[in-house]
Amino acid sequence: MNTKPLALIIEDNEDQNLVFTNALMQAGYNTESIQDGATAMKRLNEVVPEIVILDLHIPGINGGLLLRQIRKDPRDKNVHVIIVSADAEFAASLQAQVDLVLLKPVSFTQLSLLASRLLTVSKTS
Amino acid sequence: MEDTTPVQTDELAESFAQRMRTNQADLINRFRQSLQETLFTNRAEMRPREVGNIAAENAEMLISDMPHPDLGVEHGAKLCQMGLSVQTVMALGLAAQRFILATFEKDLIPKALDAVGVYQNVMVQGFIEEREKLILSEQERIRGAMQIAIGRFTVEIKDIQAMAQRANEANEFKTRFIARVSHELRTPLGALLGMSEMLQQSVYGPLSPAQMDITQRIIENTRALERVFTELLDQSQLESGQLRLKHEEFSPRLLAHTVHENNLPMALRKGLTMQLVVDSQLPGTIFGDKVRIEQILSNLVINAIKYTQTGGIEIHINQNGAERWIMQVKDTGIGIAQEDRALIFEPFRQADETIGRRFGGVGLGLAIVQQLVIAMNGRVDVESKVGQGSTFSVTLPLHTKRESG
Numbered sequence: 001m002n003t004k005p006l007a008l009i010i011e012d013n014e015d016q017n018l019v020f021t022n023a024l025m026q027a028g029y030n031t032e033s034i035q036d037g038a039t040a041m042k043r044l045n046e047v048v049p050e051i052v053i054l055d056l057h058i059p060g061i062n063g064g065l066l067l068r069q070i071r072k073d074p075r076d077k078n079v080h081v082i083i084v085s086a087d088a089e090f091a092a093s094l095q096a097q098v099d100l101v102l103l104k105p106v107s108f109t110q111l112s113l114l115a116s117r118l119l120t121v122s123k124t125s
Numbered sequence: 126m127e128d129t130t131p132v133q134t135d136e137l138a139e140s141f142a143q144r145m146r147t148n149q150a151d152l153i154n155r156f157r158q159s160l161q162e163t164l165f166t167n168r169a170e171m172r173p174r175e176v177g178n179i180a181a182e183n184a185e186m187l188i189s190d191m192p193h194p195d196l197g198v199e200h201g202a203k204l205c206q207m208g209l210s211v212q213t214v215m216a217l218g219l220a221a222q223r224f225i226l227a228t229f230e231k232d233l234i235p236k237a238l239d240a241v242g243v244y245q246n247v248m249v250q251g252f253i254e255e256r257e258k259l260i261l262s263e264q265e266r267i268r269g270a271m272q273i274a275i276g277r278f279t280v281e282i283k284d285i286q287a288m289a290q291r292a293n294e295a296n297e298f299k300t301r302f303i304a305r306v307s308h309e310l311r312t313p314l315g316a317l318l319g320m321s322e323m324l325q326q327s328v329y330g331p332l333s334p335a336q337m338d339i340t341q342r343i344i345e346n347t348r349a350l351e352r353v354f355t356e357l358l359d360q361s362q363l364e365s366g367q368l369r370l371k372h373e374e375f376s377p378r379l380l381a382h383t384v385h386e387n388n389l390p391m392a393l394r395k396g397l398t399m400q401l402v403v404d405s406q407l408p409g410t411i412f413g414d415k416v417r418i419e420q421i422l423s424n425l426v427i428n429a430i431k432y433t434q435t436g437g438i439e440i441h442i443n444q445n446g447a448e449r450w451i452m453q454v455k456d457t458g459i460g461i462a463q464e465d466r467a468l469i470f471e472p473f474r475q476a477d478e479t480i481g482r483r484f485g486g487v488g489l490g491l492a493i494v495q496q497l498v499i500a501m502n503g504r505v506d507v508e509s510k511v512g513q514g515s516t517f518s519v520t521l522p523l524h525t526k527r528e529s530g
Contacts, residue, residue, distance in 0.1 A: 013312050019319030022328055086311035105315035105351055108322035 004030040005050030005119065010040045010066065011084065012058040016104075020053050020084065023108050027116035037061025044069055044076070051080040051118060053111075054098075056090050064094060071097060080118045082111070296365065303361040307354045314354070318347045345391075352427075356489040359420075360472055363496045370500060372528060375415035377450065378403050381442045384422045392430050398437030399426075407444045412524040417497050418452075424490040425454040425517045433458035436514070445520060452519045460511040470495040470505070494519070 007029035011017040014035065021031045029051065034040045037060030044052075044066070052070060056063030063085070070076045081098040084106050085091040091101045100114060321343040324332060332340060362368040385401040392399040422440070429438045436457025445451045461469060472492040494517075498505050502522050509515035 015316035104311040105318040108319040
């Protein structure tokens with residue numbers, strides 16, 4: 001059975017998380033929404049997602065540390081990461097390590113479109 | 126204030142004259158003494174006592190004598206015959222001339238001249254001494270006044286420093302506060318925008334045309350709100366000098382198309398046309414802060430739409446010589462009166478205060494444009510006729526290569 005690729009939505013704001021989750025669902029992913037640092041860390045150890053939508057300010061952990069965790073794990077070397085943040089400075093400092101940086105407010109349409117493009121890229125490569 | 130008024134030349138002269146009058150008796154005595162010393166030192170000279178007496182008798186007259194060239198004529202011829210040069214005669218006062226003539230004897234003239242010289246020296250010396258005394262007392266007075274002034278000034282400087290310190294702290298607090306607020310507002314704003322878009326995209330089922338219209342309006346208002354926060358944050362960063370410009374490669378053509386595309390719906394809804402013309406000579410990619418340049422053009426276009434009710438907007442992107450390029454935004458809007466030209470670039474100002482209420486916005490768009498353009502070493506020009514429209518031109522340096530530093 002051809003299962004959909006997994007997207008982890010790490011965003012503590014429930015409403016924002018709902019929007020991102022829907023955008024990724026529309027882009028063709030199976031989604032899992034995570035709202036705190038501990039769960040994020042735990043899930044990143046258990047699964048290899050296709051894409052991570054990462055907010056930088058979440059309770060319990062710094063988004064930069066989570067990113068380092070992803071980049072350090074050899075299984076996760078092909079994981080796409082999109083940073084979604086209101087902190088332009090912090091986000092810019094991590095730009096080189098991720099596929100995309102989107103500054104809040106993030107457009108649902110734009111995020112959905114970009115996420116589906118990354119999926120196409122993954123399939124063809 | 127009176128303490129520090131400098132002594133005028135007239136006052137100095139009057140004061141000197143006053144002192145001279147007071148000290149005249151003393152001066153006459155000193156003069157007599159000098160004359161006697163000069164005239165009687167050399168015993169070999171003939172009839173020195175006689176000359177001394179004449180000198181002493183004339184002393185009082187000599188002392189009040191001043192060089193008087195006009196009066197020199199009276200005795201001039203005679204003195205010249207006696208071998209004095211015309212200049213010497215001209216330099217002598219009337220009393221001195223009489224005194225020299227009174228010596229009668231030709232061989233005593235040098236002595237008499239010496240005596241006059243001594244008299245003049247005494248006068249000059251007296252003047253110098255008096256003047257020095259005066260200068261010293263004046264210096265003392267000025268020094269005193271300066272010390273008082275410096276004292277007051279130091280206190281004022283300390284006050285000003287304390288005020289500047291407080292202002293700086295307040296300003297830093299304001300910058301942090303705005304950054305924080307803007308940051309905190311972006312998350313709920315993101316949810317608002319995203320959820321409206323979800324409705325629009327029929328994630329929860331199809332919408333009726335009216336629902337679709339309202340949803341579109343929610344999205345646009347959310348974007349307008351976002352722009353306000355962005356502008357407040359930008360203005361605060363520009364003011365505190367925290368804004369850093371990037372140097373990255375980008376396509377000016379693509380940038381102009383993006384701005385045109387993003388704002389076209391807003392123009393069309395107002396029944397305005399919007400045209401974009403890009404110079405084919407312009408390089409495909411250039412270097413600069415893409416986001417900020419897009420913001421500049423976008424602000425100008427949004428402004429043009431805002432202030433235009435009929436007609437349209439033209440965007441022109443041109444190369445200007447080898448080292449510059451220009452982004453021009455022309456509108457057929459309300460125009461800007463000559464006296465308001467400088468005002469429109471001031472933060473939180475709009476040319477007409479009623480405009481803010483009619484057209485919305487916090488009045489930061491053009492202020493940010495101006496500050497960004499200046500930071501990029503460019504310039505903004507405005508041409509406008511009230512009732513006919515405005516043209517904003519932003520001229521920027523053309524960087525075709527990556528520049529270090």
